[in-house]
Amino acid sequence: MEDKKAEIFRCGKELFSSKGFKDTNVSDITKLSGIAVGTFYNYYSSKEKLFLDIFMAENEQLKKNIMTSVDFNETPSKLIKRLMELNISGMKANPILKQWYNTDTFGKIEQLYREENGVQSVNFLYDDFIELIRTWQKNGKMRNDIDCNLIMAFFTALINLDTHKEEIGIQYFPQLLDYMADFIMDGLLDNSHK
Structure with a gap:
């Protein structure tokens, strides 16, 4: 059974990577995997659920790669x-994670995630970084009068700016992100830790 799911x-990963979420359908996936459409539904309730699982796995791998490549x-x-x-x-280089920049696709995936995990769930893209924030707060390197989830929301909002650069004005990128990051960090850190 696990072999079929794998x-x-x-x-699904192969097709979503080559054709994108929108242009891949369940019958494409079942044809490539050599199973019946009904068998697909024994393992995944929808194309969106499969994509979410693949997206989460790819995102987790990206986060691991990032965390091992930085100097703490x-x-x-x-x-x-x-x-x-x-x-x-990393998101722009990965065809699965790149779907983040397709607001229609990502809106569906985010809605599915929130339905499964609750409306109040923390943004699933950055959960691993919360521990870093908590450590900085505990060690007095970052303000601890602001909830770490709210701090993560600042960074999530900052990353979301990149998905709206055409609306904001592409000529301002990447400088806008740099300045916004500086402004946010200035507000979160005391002068001795900048």
Whole structure:
């Protein structure tokens, strides 16, 4: 049974990577994996659910790669900028994660995630970074009068700016992200930790 689920996952990943979410359908996935359409539904309730599982796995791998490639001895300000830079470039380089920039597709996936995990759930893209924020707060490197989830919301909003650069004005990127990161970090750190 697990072999069939793994094969559906593998074929879904291959097709979502090459054709995108919108242009891939369940019958494409089942044809490539050599199973019946009904069998697909024994493992996944929808194409969106399969894509969410693949997206989450790819996102987890990106986060692991990022966390092993940064210097945690950097100042919080430099480290946050580096984490955001690696996250954005990693998402743009990965055909699955790149779907984040397709607001129609990602809206469906985010809605499914929130239905499964609750409306109050923390943004699932950045959960791993919360521990870093908590550590900085505990060590007095970052303000601890602001909830760490709210701090993560600042960074989520900052990354979301990149998905709206055409609306804001593409001529302002990436400088806008740099300045916004500086402004946010200035508000979160005391002068001795910048």
